[in-house]
Amino acid sequence: MLTIRQLQILQAIVDDFIMFAQPVGSRQISKKQEITFSPATIRNEMADLEELGFLEKTHTSSGRVPSEKGYRFYVDHLLNPQGINSRDIQQIQSIFNDRLVEVEHIIRKSANILSELTSYTSILLGPDVQRHRVKRFSIVPLSSDTAVAIIVTNNGHVENRMFSLPPNFTASDLEKMVNVLNERLVGVSLEDIHKKLEAEVLTVLQQHVRSADDFIHALVSATMHNSESKIFYGGKTNMFNQPEFHDLNKVRMILDLMETTSQVQSLFHPNESGIHIRIGSENKQLEMENCSVITTTYSIGEDQQGAIAIIGPTRMDYKRVVALLDVMRMDLSQAFTKNRSD
Amino acid sequence: MLTIRQLQILQAIVDDFIMFAQPVGSRQISKKQEITFSPATIRNEMADLEELGFLEKTHTSSGRVPSEKGYRFYVDHLLNPQGINSRDIQQIQSIFNDRLVEVEHIIRKSANILSELTSYTSILLGPDVQRHRVKRFSIVPLSSDTAVAIIVTNNGHVENRMFSLPPNFTASDLEKMVNVLNERLVGVSLEDIHKKLEAEVLTVLQQHVRSADDFIHALVSATMHNSESKIFYGGKTNMFNQPEFHDLNKVRMILDLMETTSQVQSLFHPNESGIHIRIGSENKQLEMENCSVITTTYSIGEDQQGAIAIIGPTRMDYKRVVALLDVMRMDLSQAFTKNRSD
DNA sequence: ATTAGCACTCCTCTTAGTTGAGTGCTAACA
């Protein structure tokens, strides 16, 4: 167990390093307001903290730098919550000024503001479209052999896909089809559509329409690879500002990772509420070993969820980011729950 | 006017520099197959070419580097067209293997393959949605006060926007509305929709439906800021490979530029066919002073156009890129014209 | 238990010297 003095010193070191990105020396710490001991005392404590694994040195005679374990401890025990600036709050609120209905627009704006306020990179996941429910299903024929299938969901999201019509498919066939589809599909969630189509709708349709088989199969394959939740980025190049990313290769790897949807998805903790922090190698991705990722979720309507991630160096301003995410998460949830309806 | 020997030497220097990114010395040139003169002779010619502004030195005793004027001359006069590798052609063809109908998917794939083949960054502009024509207009109410307007275009593109319904708007109002809108709007191009709405449709609707005014205005403002053509990127971080971009600031500026839709749009030459090359400061953007941009267009259906841009260092392999773009432009145009219909 | 003092470490910055690729010029040559 750490003594109070050790806690105080560890906190001072981490805070200082987060601020200045320079190894912290005993003198530097001793000059702080809240510290009352001499550099020599601090040096002794530092040596102990290093032995315990909370601090590291870059070389024998350098100042100390927090280790990952140090950050972890800092985050778990020394992160007394902090209010944020009223100017920051105002900025966040400004997202909702336009009183726009479009979810996408609000999320995009949130991503930008978050990256501005933190000076890190932000990633926002939109609502999980898979869990939307069908509100209306329609098919618009484009030519004799192609048509567009359109699904409007309860949240106003529109999903559309082109597909091939079976030969000799008449307008009245199409009409019957759409009627049946609407009868059967309204209220079904997008992720369940193909099951429903194949199990139930197919048999019904076969009685009404020739070549229903081909039709349904075209439709199924069209709705199969449904789009995942959309991803919005803010401040993609913000990491260039951080001295730890003055290395092209690191930056490149992270930017590349962010282009890969699956990798980005795996940054998040779906279905876990609260704020999560992953420090350095706690991240599964090798590319992120110099980064910390702070994630949280926000709710959209009753049962939808979006997610937020902030990516920065391990020397991230955890206190500020956590505070900002907290506000942002609440505001988004509120805004989206107020305006939605089924 | 340059002598044949000067042309030969200029070409050799540019080729060499494009390949190795190192200032080219007289000895290096003299060793080439096609060069039969001694280093001393070449040095003399180099001095002349430098005086004429085609070459530059990085310092007094360095080899020569092409100037922008040098590249310009090279591109204009020394770029004898070159066939491309059958393996490359095969790769390009592979885009069309899936026999997919979706334009978007093909373009996305093209962007990736282009960036792979060139090892530069590619940007593809999808079809200009503004010029699509309305095929079907529909409105799906979500709740008592919001609805989604959906426009399907002749090319199967779907545009949708949420908007507020006027209070006390009945289902029958809505039905009438949609009927009138379809009567009047089918065949109108997206860019003309609001004109048409305000000029013609408004007066007609006012006779049928209460609060048509509010409705139309909501609709107009919803269709106003129509999405521009979608932008697809390939190999965004490819420039990290180029030695000239080992400078973080340059890379950052370019990446930032690519996040700004308006800036990206202005890289292109709309409505000009053929292949265009902009070298270094010929680009309007200051951020691009170290880059060359090669652009071209491809056709989608009868009157639609998409565009391609390749962004690389001024020391770009112009020959190869031009050849690749030529193939790509043809193939895309062909693929999109074959499968489309009105 | 705390702290002042001091020797020691090692990074960082500066300076000087060396190397080598490449030039420009001159004079010899075909």
Next chain:
DNA sequence: TGTTAGCACTCAACTAAGAGGAGTGCTAAT
């Protein structure tokens, strides 16, 4: 007269050595 060999000169890039300084660990005094 055009071409080329030879040579002195330039300058970036690398290496080595030395000075300066921030910071540590240890010891002994408080």
